[in-house]
Amino acid sequence: MAYNLLKGKRGIIFGALDENSIAWKVAQKAFEEGAQFTLTNAPIAMRMGEINKLAEQCKAAVIPADATSIEDLENLLDKSVEVLGGKIDFILHSIGMSPNVRKGRSYGDLNYEWFLKSLDVSGLSFHKVMQVAEKKGVLNNQASILALTYIASQRTFPDYSDMAEAKSVLESIARSYGYRLGRSQKVRVNTISQSPTMTTAGKGIAGFNAFYDFADKMSPLGNASADDCAAYCITLFSDFTRHVTMQNLFHDGGFSSTGMTEEVMEIFSKQ
Numbered sequence: 189m190a191y192n193l194l195k196g197k198r199g200i201i202f203g204a205l206d207e208n209s210i211a212w213k214v215a216q217k218a219f220e221e222g223a224q225f226t227l228t229n230a231p232i233a234m235r236m237g238e239i240n241k242l243a244e245q246c247k248a249a250v251i252p253a254d255a256t257s258i259e260d261l262e263n264l265l266d267k268s269v270e271v272l273g274g275k276i277d278f279i280l281h282s283i284g285m286s287p288n289v290r291k292g293r294s295y296g297d298l299n300y301e302w303f304l305k306s307l308d309v310s311g312l313s314f315h316k317v318m319q320v321a322e323k324k325g326v327l328n329n330q331a332s333i334l335a336l337t338y339i340a341s342q343r344t345f346p347d348y349s350d351m352a353e354a355k356s357v358l359e360s361i362a363r364s365y366g367y368r369l370g371r372s373q374k375v376r377v378n379t380i381s382q383s384p385t386m387t388t389a390g391k392g393i394a395g396f397n398a399f400y401d402f403a404d405k406m407s408p409l410g411n412a413s414a415d416d417c418a419a420y421c422i423t424l425f426s427d428f429t430r431h432v433t434m435q436n437l438f439h440d441g442g443f444s445s446t447g448m449t450e451e452v453m454e455i456f457s458k459q
């Protein structure tokens with residue numbers, strides 16, 4: 189059921205790779221809720237062409253941009269304002285990539301060039317998006333900017349590797365830029381810390397299925413789905429959350445506050 193929560197709002201959605209992507213679900217829900225937006229992803233990710241199906245469904249223009257390139261971001265923001273016919277009310281940063289994770293390098297054997305790439309793509313790019321938007325003056329007052337993160341930024345998880353550091357950077361940028369844009373334009377900036385989710389990025393982590401099952405058993409509500417994550421994103425883009433800013437918001441079925449559950453105890457009791 190739709191509620192017109194984003195009627196009249198204009199946005200930019202980064203990171204819809206295929207129909208499992210969290211950003212894909214956010215785009216579908218934002219469209220249902222009356223928003224107009226552009227879709228963007230790294231040029232290399234567009235070769236699959238999947239994003240065009242989503243664009244058709246959502247009547248959205250697709251504008252390629254490598255989120256680490258200032259030039260691409262400038263072009264993206266200019267073109268978005270042009271095709272949407274006005275300034276921007278919401279931005280979703282749903283981007284993550286670590287060459288070290290992809291290539292299976294252990295935490296004690298990281299390639300530092302790749303480490304910097306992980307930080308740039310998964311963390312710094314959030315700053316770049318906001319800095320370019322601020323300099324261009326393309327944000328409407330009371331806009332809402334959101335990035336997706338994972339609890340490994342705060343507590344250690346095996347095989348999340350340098351993505352943990354990248355997510356810590358991302359969450360810190362949300363606070364620092366949230367302060368700045370809040371003061372100047374009442375713009376809010378938050379991160380959502382999502383449960384493990386079956387997507388291309390998620391499945392790229394070694395042992396992801398075990399991760400996923402453990403988190404599910406450690407969460408009183410079970411793992412949060414990508415669809416539910418999208419619904420939460422919509423509330424944060426809507427006018428019902430105007431004073432929520434500089435927060436890392438857990439959307440994880442209670443995982444982050446749970447010490448032990450009966451399900452996990454049962455597994456160990458059997459042993």
Ligand SMILES: NC(=O)c1ccc[n+]([C@@H]2O[C@H](COP(=O)([O-])OP(=O)(O)OC[C@H]3O[C@@H](n4cnc5c(N)ncnc54)[C@H](O)[C@@H]3O)[C@@H](O)[C@H]2O)c1
Nearest residue numbers: 203205209210233255283284336337384385387388389390
């Ligand atoms: N899947 C999970 O378990 C999980 C859990 C918590 C948080 N997250 C976060 O959710 C976000 C979305 O990931 P997802 O799970 O939907 O997976 P996904 O693989 O569908 O999305 C990741 C996206 O990042 C894009 N990307 C990579 N490099 C880029 C670049 N240089 N410029 C622009 N885009 C680039 C990819 O093309 C892809 O669309 C990520 O930030 C991820 O870390 C995922």
